[in-house]
Amino acid sequence: MTGRLQDDVALVTGAGDGIGRAIALRYAEEGARVAVAEINGPKGRATVEQIVAAGGKGLLIEADVRRSSEHSRLIDRVLTQWGRLDVACNNAGISGAMVPSGVMTDTQWQEVIDLNLTGVFYGVRAQVNAMLQSGGGAIVNIASILGAAGFETTAAYTAAKHGVVGLTKTVALEYGPQGVRVNAVGPTFTHTSWIDALPADAQKVLVARHPLRRFGKVEEVAALVAFLSSTEAAYITGAYYPIDGGYLAQ
Numbered sequence: 379m380t381g382r383l384q385d386d387v388a389l390v391t392g393a394g395d396g397i398g399r400a401i402a403l404r405y406a407e408e409g410a411r412v413a414v415a416e417i418n419g420p421k422g423r424a425t426v427e428q429i430v431a432a433g434g435k436g437l438l439i440e441a442d443v444r445r446s447s448e449h450s451r452l453i454d455r456v457l458t459q460w461g462r463l464d465v466a467c468n469n470a471g472i473s474g475a476m477v478p479s480g481v482m483t484d485t486q487w488q489e490v491i492d493l494n495l496t497g498v499f500y501g502v503r504a505q506v507n508a509m510l511q512s513g514g515g516a517i518v519n520i521a522s523i524l525g526a527a528g529f530e531t532t533a534a535y536t537a538a539k540h541g542v543v544g545l546t547k548t549v550a551l552e553y554g555p556q557g558v559r560v561n562a563v564g565p566t567f568t569h570t571s572w573i574d575a576l577p578a579d580a581q582k583v584l585v586a587r588h589p590l591r592r593f594g595k596v597e598e599v600a601a602l603v604a605f606l607s608s609t610e611a612a613y614i615t616g617a618y619y620p621i622d623g624g625y626l627a628q
């Protein structure tokens with residue numbers, strides 16, 4: 379059976395853990411060759427090993443996606459290895475310090491914006507140019523429910539994720555005519571080390587805010603990302619898809 383991304387070349391940032399790893403594994407399961415762009419070498423290597431163990435093709439590229447120059451290096455490496463780029467997912471992100479805006483320091487603001495917004499812009503810019511060389515492609519940016527709603531103590535994160543949604547819409551308008559689709563996905567609180575680090579009572583309060591009364595699963599986010607990256611979503615661009623157990627319906 380052929381997958382929905384059979385023989386495509388895909389790139390996932392921050393694919394050494396959590397949601398990014400699940401996306402990389404799902405892309406590989408769908409038949410894509412997957413470049414794992416990761417700042418943490420051992421974590422990235424573990425993802426590639428999982429892809430290969432399942433019979434797929436993976437490539438680790440150690441990179442810090444906060445830096446503009448790293449993105450040209452990433453694309454060059456992918457093109458040298460596989461000759462094209464069809465699919466990219468800008469996933470790497472951090473939660474940052476949770477403090478009220480009035481006491482958020484310049485550094486706390488900047489470190490979140492640098493990775494969660496500027497890093498995504500650098501990624502999209504490089505990826506669009508690579509995709510134009512082979513007639514188009516699909517980009518999925520990982521935003522958050524906080525790309526559509528506010529949440530106390532997360533000013534930088536929420537601003538960055540709203541920014542990612544706006545960036546997604548604009549790039550979709552610019553490059554749709556040339557065959558590049560760009561969409562954003564907005565997960566709610568999803569089972570990763572972020573959630574595990576929260577105290578049990580805080581987890582309970584958060585779960586209660588979701589009509590489906592549980593956190594999301596990384597595989598569920600990966601399934602949506604795989605769909606949006608595939609030709610099944612050929613007529614979808616510039617869209618923001620929450621995957622949130624009903625959180626934003628309230």
Ligand SMILES: NC(=O)c1ccc[n+]([C@@H]2O[C@H](COP(=O)([O-])OP(=O)(O)OC[C@H]3O[C@@H](n4cnc5c(N)ncnc54)[C@H](O)[C@@H]3O)[C@@H](O)[C@H]2O)c1
Pocket residue numbers: 391392393394395396397398415416417418421441442443444469470471472473493520521522523564565566567568569570571572573
């Ligand atoms: N987990 C959640 O509840 C949740 C909810 C909504 C949105 N998100 C978003 O999903 C994305 C992934 O989150 P996660 O929970 O899977 O995170 P995670 O911490 O589990 O994994 C993030 C990965 O990114 C890598 N990374 C960090 N900085 C990097 C950099 N500068 N360059 C390259 N790689 C880097 C890390 O080493 C790690 O492997 C983020 O954009 C996050 O904002 C997560």
